[in-house]
Amino acid sequence: MAVNQTLPRVNPPPENKLHTQRKMPFLTKLWRDSPLLVMVAPAVLILLLFTYIPLLGSVIAFMDYVPFLGFTGSEWVGWANFSSLFSDTAFWNALWNTAQITLLQIVLFFPVPILLAVLLNTVAMPMAKRFVQSVIYLPHFLSWVIIVALFQQVLGGNGVLNRFLLTHDMSPFEIMSNPDTFKLLLTTQAIWKDAGWGTIIFLAAIAAINPGLYEAATIDGAGAWQRFWHVTLPGMRPIIVLMLILRLGDSLTVGFEQILLQRDAVGPGAAEVLDTFTYFNGVVDGSWGTATAAGLLKGVVSLLLVLAANKLAHRLGEEGVYRR
Amino acid sequence: MSSRISRRSLLRSAGLAAALAPFGGALAACGSGSGTRSAGGGGSASAGQAVPLPTYVPPNKPKPLYEGTAQGVMDVYESFPMDGPKTVTGPVGDGTDFNVMIMTYGQPAPPLEENVYWQLLNKELNLNIKPVQVPFADFQTKFPALVAGDDLPEFVSVPIFQNVSRLPQLAEAQFTDLSEYLSGDAVKKYPNLAGIQEAGWLNGYLNGRIYGVPRSDPIFSTQIYTKTDVIEAAGANPQPKNLQEFRDLAKAVTDPKAGVYAFGGNIAGFLQMMFGVPNKWTRKSDGTFVSAYEHEAFIPAIAELAALYKSGVFHPDTATLIENKVQRDALFRSGKLAMVHDGNRAFGIVADDRELVFDIMLPFGKDGGDAVHWTGNGAYAITMIKKTTDKKRIDMFLKVLDYISAPFGTRESFVINYGVEGEDYTVKDGVAVLTTRGQREQDLGMAYIAGGPQVLCNPQGTPGVDKLNYDWQQKVVSTLLPNPAEHLYSQTYNTKGAALQKQMDDAVVAVFLGREPASSLTAAIQKWKSGGGDQMAREYAQAR
Numbered sequence: 114m115a116v117n118q119t120l121p122r123v124n125p126p127p128e129n130k131l132h133t134q135r136k137m138p139f140l141t142k143l144w145r146d147s148p149l150l151v152m153v154a155p156a157v158l159i160l161l162l163f164t165y166i167p168l169l170g171s172v173i174a175f176m177d178y179v180p181f182l183g184f185t186g187s188e189w190v191g192w193a194n195f196s197s198l199f200s201d202t203a204f205w206n207a208l209w210n211t212a213q214i215t216l217l218q219i220v221l222f223f224p225v226p227i228l229l230a231v232l233l234n235t236v237a238m239p240m241a242k243r244f245v246q247s248v249i250y251l252p253h254f255l256s257w258v259i260i261v262a263l264f265q266q267v268l269g270g271n272g273v274l275n276r277f278l279l280t281h282d283m284s285p286f287e288i289m290s291n292p293d294t295f296k297l298l299l300t301t302q303a304i305w306k307d308a309g310w311g312t313i314i315f316l317a318a319i320a321a322i323n324p325g326l327y328e329a330a331t332i333d334g335a336g337a338w339q340r341f342w343h344v345t346l347p348g349m350r351p352i353i354v355l356m357l358i359l360r361l362g363d364s365l366t367v368g369f370e371q372i373l374l375q376r377d378a379v380g381p382g383a384a385e386v387l388d389t390f391t392y393f394n395g396v397v398d399g400s401w402g403t404a405t406a407a408g409l410l411k412g413v414v415s416l417l418l419v420l421a422a423n424k425l426a427h428r429l430g431e432e433g434v435y436r437r
Numbered sequence: 438m439s440s441r442i443s444r445r446s447l448l449r450s451a452g453l454a455a456a457l458a459p460f461g462g463a464l465a466a467c468g469s470g471s472g473t474r475s476a477g478g479g480g481s482a483s484a485g486q487a488v489p490l491p492t493y494v495p496p497n498k499p500k501p502l503y504e505g506t507a508q509g510v511m512d513v514y515e516s517f518p519m520d521g522p523k524t525v526t527g528p529v530g531d532g533t534d535f536n537v538m539i540m541t542y543g544q545p546a547p548p549l550e551e552n553v554y555w556q557l558l559n560k561e562l563n564l565n566i567k568p569v570q571v572p573f574a575d576f577q578t579k580f581p582a583l584v585a586g587d588d589l590p591e592f593v594s595v596p597i598f599q600n601v602s603r604l605p606q607l608a609e610a611q612f613t614d615l616s617e618y619l620s621g622d623a624v625k626k627y628p629n630l631a632g633i634q635e636a637g638w639l640n641g642y643l644n645g646r647i648y649g650v651p652r653s654d655p656i657f658s659t660q661i662y663t664k665t666d667v668i669e670a671a672g673a674n675p676q677p678k679n680l681q682e683f684r685d686l687a688k689a690v691t692d693p694k695a696g697v698y699a700f701g702g703n704i705a706g707f708l709q710m711m712f713g714v715p716n717k718w719t720r721k722s723d724g725t726f727v728s729a730y731e732h733e734a735f736i737p738a739i740a741e742l743a744a745l746y747k748s749g750v751f752h753p754d755t756a757t758l759i760e761n762k763v764q765r766d767a768l769f770r771s772g773k774l775a776m777v778h779d780g781n782r783a784f785g786i787v788a789d790d791r792e793l794v795f796d797i798m799l800p801f802g803k804d805g806g807d808a809v810h811w812t813g814n815g816a817y818a819i820t821m822i823k824k825t826t827d828k829k830r831i832d833m834f835l836k837v838l839d840y841i842s843a844p845f846g847t848r849e850s851f852v853i854n855y856g857v858e859g860e861d862y863t864v865k866d867g868v869a870v871l872t873t874r875g876q877r878e879q880d881l882g883m884a885y886i887a888g889g890p891q892v893l894c895n896p897q898g899t900p901g902v903d904k905l906n907y908d909w910q911q912k913v914v915s916t917l918l919p920n921p922a923e924h925l926y927s928q929t930y931n932t933k934g935a936a937l938q939k940q941m942d943d944a945v946v947a948v949f950l951g952r953e954p955a956s957s958l959t960a961a962i963q964k965w966k967s968g969g970g971d972q973m974a975r976e977y978a979q980a981r
Contacts, residue, residue: 203940290757
């Protein structure tokens with residue numbers, strides 16, 4: 114599986130490489146790595162074309178940008194977009210909602226795939242394991258439109274559950290349109306859809322643990338719990354930390370489509386996040402400048418989060434996103 | 438199939454925006470009968486001298502069954518004359534591609550090879566029509582993307598109620614100034630375009646120049662359709678005379694166990710008109726403008742809306758139904774909603790279906806007496822041509838629109854509205870009646886890019902539907918209330934109008950659905966005012 118090959122090494126790399134690298138002159142290294150560099154070139158090109166060059170468009174954050182007037186025809190306004198952004202209560206509301214959803218997702222969603230992976234790993238029958246895996250991977254391939262519609266049909270104001278309650282003289286539950294519990298609903302939907310898919314990388318991490326370690330632990334008299342605690346978990350730790358850092362990197366991206374589809378049901382007060390704020394301000398209302406300012410700010414904060422998390426990981430002796 | 442909704446009928450519901458937006462969406466007035474205006478919709482950077490609007494030459498019309506009025510009541514016809522006079526002579530198109538952006542509602546029209554209506558139009562117009570269809574739900578994102586990517590096709594039809602921001606600047610930067618072809622008597626070269634009234638033209642009159650050819654709209658804005666069988670079964674009175682009777686009706690028809698509710702969408706506009714809230718702006722005697730949000734009846738009207746919602750007469754999915762017109766209409770048709778509030782043009786949707794028995798609620802004041810009725814803005818859409826100096830191309834564009842604008846009763850209009858005999862329509866007792874195929878094929882939308890006044894003629898609907906609407910119009914026409922700021926230019930409205938409007942709409946919906954108390958509107962209005970509302974009022978006062 115492709116995922117397996119892109120995994121950072123769990124075991125320490127062979128010692129010799131680190132030493133030889135320091136002695137080699139640059140050109141020799143270039144020559145030695147040339148096949149690899151050629152192979153990576155298309156990816157770099159794509160990254161340049163579709164990520165770095167569009168980044169230049171960030172200048173819109175400092176302009177009163179009008180698409181049909183273009184970059185040359187639009188006015189430069191300095192920091193005006195940022196000051197109007199900061200004075201807009203809707204922006205702070207969106208930021209606060211985003212932060213809440215991020216926190217909920219990290220606390221409630223992030224551990225689920227890890228636990229699922231560990232549980233799956235204990236399933237002995239290969240048939241049963243594969244069956245369960247297929248079942249939990251499936252929702253990942255459904256689009257948000259379908260998932261939201263499913264939730265609406267089952268839990269909505271006029272859904273199966275509430276119709277049943279109404280016809281049996283019980284009072285209905287407001288689940289899909291309750292602003293107070295909306296963020297929990299979002300997290301639940303995300304778990305339902307993606308927790309299974311998220312297990313793949315952790316299962317791969319477990320598979321990469323040297324079976325010898327388990328044998329040794331068993332010989333030493335370790336029980337199932339101790340094997341999990343002292344072998345499985347430490348073996349998965351670098352991946353868990355890496356995933357956590359990457360998750361922090363896009364922690365301000367909390368699910369645009371999912372939220373957009375349900376925003377009307379609870380209103381922008383509870384459902385506006387940075388991404389929908391940017392979308393409505395920029396694309397729909399035509400305030401491209403303010404919207405880009407919000408987007409730029411989001412990018413900067415995300416970068417800072419990744420760097421901080423990575424630094425922390427290094428402090429704790431982990432590899433993080435790159436090795437020091 | 439009772440839930441089928443054809444674009445033909447939906448397109449007629451252009452005023453649906455009125456029901457989508459709590460404040461009434463596109464509602465705005467046309468300064469009808471104010472003579473030639475030279476400053477309407479003017480812009481900051483005028484490309485040249487302001488020009489007179491096209492001269493109006495009233496078209497010949499067949500004798501209607503019921504005569505309309507100059508105030509806006511529409512003519513009623515029993516059937517569409519099949520042997521009407523020709524108004525267009527000589528070739529129209531030149532056989533080239535006609536790439537036109539049209540906003541659509543339902544499914545896309547059947548492809549050319551299966552669509553005899555499309556084939557007929559191509560032949561009649563001597564063109565290769567290639568529509569760029571933008572679904573209604575995507576317009577607000579797709580259109581800006583087409584503009585930003587410089588991907589607009591040669592011809593672009595923009596629905597007025599979509600509130601495109603910076604439209605005058607966009608027109609000046611990207612579209613052809615049609616003034617020399619249409620201003621004053623020049624329009625007479627295209628006689629059917631000369632039959633379009635000023636109220637329509639004002640929508641395409643930007644920066645004092647003529648950029649767009651309008652598709653005229655009825656002067657009325659919204660109506661409440663009532664489902665007769667549901668209301669009769671509940672033993673309720675379908676024509677309440679005051680707020681209390683209205684509440685009683687809503688309560689009587691609601692039956693949660695059966696899944697039947699009075700409403701499923703936003704009726705803020707209806708309640709505001711019932712409470713006497715002005716049409717967006719009031720011009721005081723000293724020439725200053727005051728927003729309708731500041732009117733004493735605005736907050737009470739929304740508070741009443743919230744109280745109705747709280748009393749349980751709204752469908753449980755109202756929060757999502759507000760923006761989901763298609764589902765709302767389906768619920769109405771299936772009897773799960775007893776009433777639906779929609780744009781006046783939505784009449785076509787109900788009138789198209791023979792099996793649907795419905796009535797139109799007459800407006801009434803809160804304590805009895807008359808309500809006000811906000812005037813619509815006079816046009817559904819304007820159609821423009823990308824910047825070009827090719828005079829032949831511009832002439833061809835206008836000839837095509839001239840053909841499409843042929844008034845009711847002409848041969849061209851019959852072709853546009855009925856298509857191919859035996860396929861798109863059948864003749865029963867001398868009356869042409871559209872088939873389902875005909876309704877589907879017209880989803881092409883070409884009929885809705887330009888045109889003059891419309892008439893009421895729905896022989897395929899329940900007998901008497903047009904008379905029903907005619908009677909409603911007769912009663913409402915005296916209560917029409919225009920928006921005094923309509924077609925006045927405000928730079929703030931132009932750049933921030935759409936965003937400010939949405940901000941207020943969101944605040945209204947929050948109160949409606951009980952997320953916020955009615956008192957929160959005071960702060961929302963303050964925010965709206967300081968965010969640009971006050972500036973708009975000043976600009977309108979100066980624009981006069």
